[in-house]
Amino acid sequence: MTIGEVAAASGLPAKTIRYYEDIGLIRPDRGANGYRDFSETDARKLVFLARARSLGFSTEDCRRLLSLYEDRGRASADVKRLARGHVARITAKIEELETMRAALDALVAQCHGDERPACPILEDLAGADR
Amino acid sequence: MTIGEVAAASGLPAKTIRYYEDIGLIRPDRGANGYRDFSETDARKLVFLARARSLGFSTEDCRRLLSLYEDRGRASADVKRLARGHVARITAKIEELETMRAALDALVAQCHGDERPACPILEDLAGADR
DNA sequence: ATAAGGGTTCCAGTCACTGGAAGGTCAAGG
């Protein structure tokens, strides 16, 4: 398969697939003309990567997940631990964003939003109270 | 004030303050020895920036917020619109992360997490069902 | 004289791509 074909099959841009080769996530063969030649296995790995990335795993996590995927003797505990760590990071990020949103919502609610200059949002940013 | 003093006063690392000068958010004077010399106004701007960044505003948003802050004839509506847009981006991000977390939680719950290789997480990533 | 603890600049790296330039390859149509 050419890069265009695996791109269509995996939903990943060709640029991204080349990048994944650069960082060693995949190692497609090369044809006589220098074109990359993707096997079915490569195509499956790319689908795997696309899904893992869409779940927010870092590329380093993807590397570990791929090697677990290919390791027939793996322990599912290792996969689970990795996924749990990722969930924890996502949860922390969500909490951080919710804290921001709560503060912003409160400020937005206080702001008249008219043509006058008085603005509780700017006053907060300037450190009026804290 | 020296950079170390405004860093302590604002809570921002000196490196970050130099970076903010690089991108034109602040323009401190220079002393005879070449050292930056921060005015009270600069110090106030840095506090403002630290707070705005902690609320997740981008540096470009910060630039706009600073110019509104300094514009005595501003309309609070402009500030509010900017803040609302930011809240919308945060909300979208939270939803994206919640979607990921829900999918991951479901997978983690299904995984035995023992020393056997069978793993619903990897099966999902490989595209078992979808 | 020197050492410590500021300050300065500039360069490189982070993460995961993305855009663009310059050029090679291939199949189809005139």
Added chain:
DNA sequence: CCTTGACCTTCCAGTGACTGGAACCCTTAT
């Protein structure tokens, strides 16, 4: 045979918001 267009190739640079480090200067105290 030539061209056109759609592919493919490599390499370089940029994104955002810093952060680390090297190499060097300034000030004060010992």
